[in-house]
Every structure is written in structure tokens, then in C-alpha cells.
Amino acid sequence: MITLTARLQAVLARIADAARQYGRAASDVRLLAVSKTWPTTSVAELAAAGQRSFGESYVQEGIDKIGRLRELALEWHFIGALQANKTRLVSESFDWVHSVDRLRIAQRLSASRPSSLPPLSVCLQVNVSGEATKRGVSLAAAPDLAHAVAALPRLRLRGLMAIPAPSDDFLDQRRPFRRLRELSEHLQAEGLPFDTLSMGMSHDLEAAIAEGATLVRVGTAIFGERITA
Numbered sequence: 267m268i269t270l271t272a273r274l275q276a277v278l279a280r281i282a283d284a285a286r287q288y289g290r291a292a293s294d295v296r297l298l299a300v301s302k303t304w305p306t307t308s309v310a311e312l313a314a315a316g317q318r319s320f321g322e323s324y325v326q327e328g329i330d331k332i333g334r335l336r337e338l339a340l341e342w343h344f345i346g347a348l349q350a351n352k353t354r355l356v357s358e359s360f361d362w363v364h365s366v367d368r369l370r371i372a373q374r375l376s377a378s379r380p381s382s383l384p385p386l387s388v389c390l391q392v393n394v395s396g397e398a399t400k401r402g403v404s405l406a407a408a409p410d411l412a413h414a415v416a417a418l419p420r421l422r423l424r425g426l427m428a429i430p431a432p433s434d435d436f437l438d439q440r441r442p443f444r445r446l447r448e449l450s451e452h453l454q455a456e457g458l459p460f461d462t463l464s465m466g467m468s469h470d471l472e473a474a475i476a477e478g479a480t481l482v483r484v485g486t487a488i489f490g491e492r493i494t495a
């Protein structure tokens with residue numbers, strides 16, 4: 267039987283191989299283990315193997331795990347669709363939010379971030395594939411939103427995130443990641459102190475690393491196929 271720890275090590279090896287191949291340091295690419303739909307016991311097993319950062323897409327499920335595993339002092343990232351009526355729950359419990367795509371959500375997260383906690387780290391989710399059904403701010407609207415979010419007092423804008431349309435072709439996978447990196451470089455040149463490009467999942471993390479990902483969000487390759495969502 268392949269253990270979770272072995273699958274974690276295999277993903278870390280993929281990250282290190284891709285980093286080496288594209289002239290980057292493996293330590294420049296962080297792994298976010300996407301634990302949505304998987305039990306707290308699996309998260310604890312990976313934590314014991316050294317994994318510190320976990321991603322959740324559903325507010326109540328995430329808060330439940332954060333509460334149960336509080337003494338492990340893990341880092342929790344919210345990566346799902348965020349509704350305005352859930353912003354307080356998220357800003358009180360999570361360390362990061364990757365899915366900010368409109369100012370109203372960012373304002374609410376900032377206003378409800380407890381003063382006992384450091385500013386909430388956030389990424390703007392950008393719609394790099396231009397599909398009508400995908401969430402995320404458009405490439406054209408992203409600069410204005412980035413500057414507005416960066417000015418909010420209780421948020422720390424760390425960079426950009428994207429979920430491109432899936433493709434089996436490596437060059438097709440790279441193209442939307444390149445667009446996100448170019449937008450990030452443009453915004454850095456305008457003075458935004460970004461340190462995060464959140465891009466790449468189980469099936470395309472090599473293409474994302476080739477284009478400069480600093481954080482890959484990996485679920486299936488660690489935990490296996492999800493039954494739901």
C-alpha cells in the first residue's frame with residue numbers, strides 16, 4: 267500500500283525535479299497540500315511527515331479541521347469561492363486567502379480580520395483563460411483591483427493565483443501561467459511587493475514551475491481522487 271507520506275514525498279520530488287530542470291531552487295516553490303474533502307486524520311498524518319501548509323475550499327469543513335488540529339499550529343489557506351456572508355468566518359480562522367476577485371470581498375475580509383492576528387495574506391485570483399464560467403478578475407481589471415486591495419489595512423497582498431483550463435499539452439499548460447507571471451511582473455514594476463505566484467495543481471505543476479510558480483496547490487496527487495468536488 268502506498269502511504270500518504272510516500273505520496274507526499276513523490277510530489278516533493280516532482281517539485282524538486284521541475285525546479286532543477288527550469289533553473290530554479292526547489293526551496294523557492296512551496297507545496298500547499300489541498301486537503302478538501304479529506305479527513306482530519308489524513309492532515310495529521312501529513313503534518314507528522316513535515317507538511318505545514320494546507321488548503322481548503324469549503325468554509326465550514328476548513329474551520330472544523332482548523333479547530334481540531336489547533337495544537338499542531340499548521341498554516342491554513344482558503345482557496346475556494348468566497349461568498350460575502352462567509353468573509354468573517356474566513357478572516358477569523360485562516361492565514362491566507364487565494365481567491366480574492368472583487369473589492370467588496372477584500373474590504374469585508376480586511377474589516378473583519380481580528381486585531382490579535384497578523385494581517386491576512388491574500389492573493390488575487392485572475393481569470394487567465396478568459397472563460398465565462400471561471401471565477402477570477404479579468405487580466406484587464408486586475409491592476410486596479412490589486413492597487414485597491416494593497417491599500418486595505420488588515421490585508422497583505424502577496425501576489426496572484428490562477429486556475430487555468432485543464433490541458434494535456436505542456437505548451438498549452440504553460441501559456442496561461444506565463445500570462446499570470448507577466449501580469450505579476452508588471453504589478454511588481456508598479457511597486458507592489460509580491461512574493462507569491464500561486465499556480466499549478468496535480469496535473470500541471472511542472473508547467474507552472476517552468477513559468478515561475480512559488481506555490482503549487484496539490485490535492486489528488488497526494489490524497490488520491492476525490493469522490494466529490
Ligand SMILES: *Cc1c(COP(=O)(O)O)cnc(C)c1O
Nearest residue numbers: 300323345467468483484485486
Ligand atoms: C481542488 C483544488 C486544487 C487541487 O487540485 P488537484 O487537481 O486535486 O491537485 C488546487 N487549487 C484549487 C483552487 C482547488 O480548488
